[in-house]
Amino acid sequence: MWRGSISFGLINVPVRMFKATESQTVRFRQLHKACNTPIEYHKSCPTCQVEVKAEDIVKGFEYARGQFVVVEEDELAALTKTRSQTLDIVHFADQAEIDPVYYDNTYYLAPEANGRKAYALLSQALGDTDRIAVARTVLRNNESIACIRMKDGVLLLQTLYWPNEVRATAELPYVHQPPAVDDAELKMAIQLIDQLSRPFDPAAFHDERREQVETLVERKLKNLETVEPVQIAPAASADVINLMDALQKSIKMAQPAVKSKRGRKKKSS
Numbered sequence: 001m002w003r004g005s006i007s008f009g010l011i012n013v014p015v016r017m018f019k020a021t022e023s024q025t026v027r028f029r030q031l032h033k034a035c036n037t038p039i040e041y042h043k044s045c046p047t048c049q050v051e052v053k054a055e056d057i058v059k060g061f062e063y064a065r066g067q068f069v070v071v072e073e074d075e076l077a078a079l080t081k082t083r084s085q086t087l088d089i090v091h092f093a094d095q096a097e098i099d100p101v102y103y104d105n106t107y108y109l110a111p112e113a114n115g116r117k118a119y120a121l122l123s124q125a126l127g128d129t130d131r132i133a134v135a136r137t138v139l140r141n142n143e144s145i146a147c148i149r150m151k152d153g154v155l156l157l158q159t160l161y162w163p164n165e166v167r168a169t170a171e172l173p174y175v176h177q178p179p180a181v182d183d184a185e186l187k188m189a190i191q192l193i194d195q196l197s198r199p200f201d202p203a204a205f206h207d208e209r210r211e212q213v214e215t216l217v218e219r220k221l222k223n224l225e226t227v228e229p230v231q232i233a234p235a236a237s238a239d240v241i242n243l244m245d246a247l248q249k250s251i252k253m254a255q256p257a258v259k260s261k262r263g264r265k266k267k268s269s
Helices: 073-079 113-129 183-195 208-221 243-268
Strands: 002-008 011-019 059-064 067-071 086-094 103-111 131-139 142-151 154-160
Touching: 002 113, 002 131, 011 113, 011 243, 086 142, 103 113, 113 131, 113 142, 113 154, 113 243
Parallel strands: 002 086
Antiparallel strands: 002 011, 011 103, 059 067, 086 131, 103 154, 131 142, 142 154
16 A cells, blocks of 8 residues: 655665555445335435536535634645655654554555565564654644554554644543442452453454354345455565664664763753
8 A cells, every 4th residue: 555665764664555454344345125226326416406516516624613724735735745655753752752653544564576685684683673764744634653663573663643633631531539438349450451451362262243144144145146356466665774874873873972962951951
């Protein structure tokens, strides 16, 4: 779904991005009960009582109920950043420093043929240091912040919500004025948690509702023909620079910034 490179210092790791998760929910189409024809939806204007064509539709921001300001496509295009071809690593951090509430979507990053060595280097370095990389990029014309981590030898990209997208808890009812908890009850609750604790195994869980729906659909699908999805071929790739040379230059570039930060700290003390 995306091709580009991970960039940190002078190192570029050419990668391809793949969605790491997929919904297994059984989806249904709405049909006309009389003839089993799929229902069509048309865009229409309730004021003019006419069907509206795509070229006659504009975007409007509702700043008050029933009140809109129109924003033209060329105005949006002037603000939109072009799709980025790099995941620019800003810094590295401990994974525990990122609250899970910030995680959005997860993707697998796979190396291009000419980026396997650089990919392996970054993967092993992240694994050995138990760190993640914090990166910025532009996906689908939207600027995103993300983290890159290593799991089982594979680099994972996890897009993050912006801080203002994580809702505050201040308005949640009853949360911030908890009643007093009895010591004996707390002790028993902790004992119960200990008794029910075991390593998490995702394979131990399965969606019973989905399985029941699939069994029902399979019974109804007997004697019906199915169609095969169309296969889409992938595109081409780029090259990398000498790793050792790039690493040495990147470390030298990073040293002045580290020294200047230390100098500022000493001066302020």
